[in-house]
Amino acid sequence: MLFNSLHFFFFFIVVTPAFFLLAHQHRWKLLLAASCYFYMTFVPVYILILGFTIVVDYFAGILIETSKGKKRKFFLILSLIANIGVLAIFKYYNFLNENLSLLLGNFDYNNKIPYLNILLPIGLSFHTFQAMSYTIEVYRGNQKAERHFGIYSLYVMFYPQLVAGPIERPQNILPQLHEKKEFSYENVVEGLKHIVWGLFKKVVIADRLSLYVDAVYNNSDQHSGLTLIVATVFFAFQIYCDFSGYSDIAIGCARVMGYRLMMNFRRPYLAASIKEFWSRWHISLSTWFRDYLYFPLGGSKVSKLRWYSNLFIVFMVSGLWHGANWTFIVWGALHGTYQIFSVSFKNFNDRNYLGYRPLTNAFQVLLTFTLVCFAWIFFRANNVNQAFAICESIFTFKPGDLFIGTPETFAYSVIWILFLLIVEYITEYYCDIIQVFHSPNRALRYAGYTIMVLCIILFGVFNGGQFIYFQF
């Protein structure tokens, strides 16, 4: 069930009123049932995988809390093995096997390990990471083990963030699941605003851009260097609007019922360095890696060489988290390399080398965006060979006209990117443009709502398919 489908619309308008009509002690049952239904609309049988990790982590949490000494660590490791094991089997097994075959093939050996004919469970990496953060936090003593099995299940399965995050921390979401939520006009309106804005980003911008990006990337060898640059820039905005649109809808759906999820994006393309980019992009994942991988590795409080290798490892793992494909690993490696350069030249970056601060800042934003776009080539390409071929076409300025495709699609793409940039710029440097929705002037507020909804109806692409991050 996609957030941008009529199916979800009906689901939402049934579940939300029912939530408020039920007594507090029964609400978790409704939300859990709704979340199960939500998840089972994709591939029903995969609910069993979720069930497995929920049971393991629920008991692991209690055992970690009640045990002492090495036993605590033992139960934590057991839980991590179970979670990572599920990921390894469903997400990485075939990838590892394929690469093993290639490796053995070089030595004329035949790999006889069979491949698994399985589909990747939707949102597996998201809910697995959320589950792992629970047991780690219990182990660290930052979170009490949840005794209520239903509430714990809901922590992993809460439908707004089940399949594509934000990857929540138990400290934020578990107490909220216990709280009695009163119907609040402000929460409902605030939630609906997030939903509309998220839908706008998904169906008006991301799905429109995908028409051009898919046309170019699916026949990349036919296109000029200029076309490939344009398609890559379009993809940068497509993936941003697709994923942040999803996050906004998730945050909005939860907010309507009174739950507050963490912010996942903060205008990432206005970042003036790669380090800053990662503090604005997919915040719930980057902080997850920071807290559970980067810091345990020693973070920056080690020798310079170790520090750099820590950065590189984190981004390689982040790349692998996105998918079992070399394209994601190269993407992660590129960001790891950027980070190392970024921290190495920190003093230079901090300098006002163009003599005029706004100009230096604009240059840094543009440079960061260019580097991020370059890495997106690997993220979007179907395989590494295609990505390298695209890079070659771009850097050798492969001649040819700019592919326009359908003129309307191209025109809308440019218009909406400019619109988004203006909105983001104003929000970053002046005021939150969403404030128009908070204006005390009712006419202005209603005009804002109406324009946004009508833009979705008039300019939305309603057959755009699923969210990109669902595959992770």
Next chain:
Amino acid sequence: MKAFYKLCLNGILLLALLLATDRTLGKLIEHYFFNEKQGDSAITTHALLHAKEDILIFGSSRASHHYIPELIRRKTGLSCYNLGRDGMKMKYYETLLKAVLSYHTPKIVILDLNINDFEVENNEEERLTTVFMPYINKNKEVHDLIYKESKKDYSLANISTLYRVNSLPVSILQHHLGMGQKHFNGYEPLVGKMHNIAKARHVENNHYKESEEKLAAFENFVEETQRRNIKLYVMVSPDMKTYKHNSIQTANQTLNKYKLRAYDYSELFKPDAYDMFYDGAHLNDAGAKAFTSAIIAAHLQ
């Protein structure tokens, strides 16, 4: 409870505002859409609402760039309109013909058969629904087609007037400003010579698979014309390439039942007649003139 009533009241107010704006803005855009003089939509609008010509030509981009209605009118004295549209296939022709026949019976129908007209294709329903959406309440055939192909689109189009003109404002503006390809009674001339000379003339599409639905659409098309005693010419216009699969043979299996046959002009020009082609599949204006003259002489005079 007070908060709930406040939400309901404001919700109803907002919904009323949305509906009123949707209707008003939707009608305004529809007005400009139905009054377009250029662009593909103007041709479809002509077919669905204004066709009164003696000869109507159906087909894809190959039809729209290959048949010159004005030349046909001058030589035969019969009025003619080219209803060909880029990227369209058999189900579009069938729906369009049925829609035209609901209010007008032409004397002659020419169907330009494309090599891929019977091929199984993804997303065809989506494309058809998109193209016909603005006409959902203008024509029964179109209404029924959208109802059959997409219940979601059908429901949304009935709720929202703006949804019917989804994504159209830029092209409407473009056509009202006189930008984009011009057409003359549906004919869109292509100017220029073929510059990417195809090395391989013969195309072997090993994944080619015929669609039962499209074959049925073709049979319906033929049957509709014969039931109303309309003279039907099924033609394959000149092509720079030859193909392994043969849509003419497939078409003839149906046409023979009605004692008709398809006319193959795919090799009207010599293989090296690059000055007649705009690209591998489309004639330029000179090629279209030569081809139209040839079919007038052979069939229409």
